[in-house]
Amino acid sequence: MVAIAITGEPGVGKTTLLLKLVEYLRSMNVTVYGFYCPEVREGGKRIGFRIVDIAKNNQGWLALIPEKAIEMGYDIAFLKRIGRYVLINYEAEKVGREALKMQCKNCVLAIDEIGPMELSIEGLRREIIQAIKNCDHLLITLHRNMRDRDILKLLQSKNTEIITLTKFNRDKMFNEMVNKLKNEFFKSIDR
Template sequence: MMWRERAEVRIGISGMPGVGKTTLVLKVAELAAKKLRVCGFVTQEVRERGVRIGFDVVDIASGRRTPLARVGTGEPSVGKYVVFLGACSTISEALRGTCDLLIVDEIGAMEFKCPGFGSDLERAVYNSPKVLAVVHRNYTNLAESLGFEILWLTRDNWSTIYNQVVHRLGLA
């Protein structure tokens, strides 16, 4: 498969927790939706009384929200979170969408607990002309092997990286 040659732009956003990776991707997706068909998924924190208790997956095209992980014990797990494999179908469906800009948030350990995530991701990247992904810092080498340019996000460079992404995706 010649997937590496298909996408015009593949941008991966990585950085430490709490620097605004998902926020950046959501703002870019909102801007892009004015010009392009946007699909994919985002992973959003779930908080209870100000404390993060887990994550939900949201399909960008349909708005479908599915629990991905919660604090607890059980398998499969990533750190203190139990991953709900029921969310895998939401992720897989979101990666099968047809669009001009594919959003993937994130390429990380929880998503890779889903059977077939790697092949679904590879297929989606091949079939999408533009891809913007949040890449967990431990998965940057994998993303680079898929042809992603990795941009390291910090609180200090957030605006600069946002503007760079908007420009690279032709949204400016």
């Protein structure tokens, strides 16, 4: 099995690398499932994060700044806060559950990212744990402050290689990872 977790400082390029690897795997006819959480900006200001199903492109809100959440009709009295954002639990859990349940032989589970927001939604956290347990192969990004013991233990049990991305190594990392996939992933699966 191939299990890779990319970590590093905010804004260093983790999402960019993961999505390039997802595209590469797809171009090689590998099925990739899971989700990613892109930021959304309006007028230069970050207003929140979406959660997007990688395989089916279903999407919803993961988190919003309170004023946007109110503007969109959410009742923020019932929403959990994390930092500057309120979590849109119901939507995030629904999209996440659907995105993570598609397990199949020799498919790759991709998640960007496993971090405080995603893990603050208990239902989503449970789905993430279950998906990691059940997956054949794993490609994720980890928030640098990810301290969830259950998830760390699980990643360790899968011999996950943790790669720290920096602005010094990020340009060569895509090619290194592609070589790694060629050597470890493609050689290990029946095609």
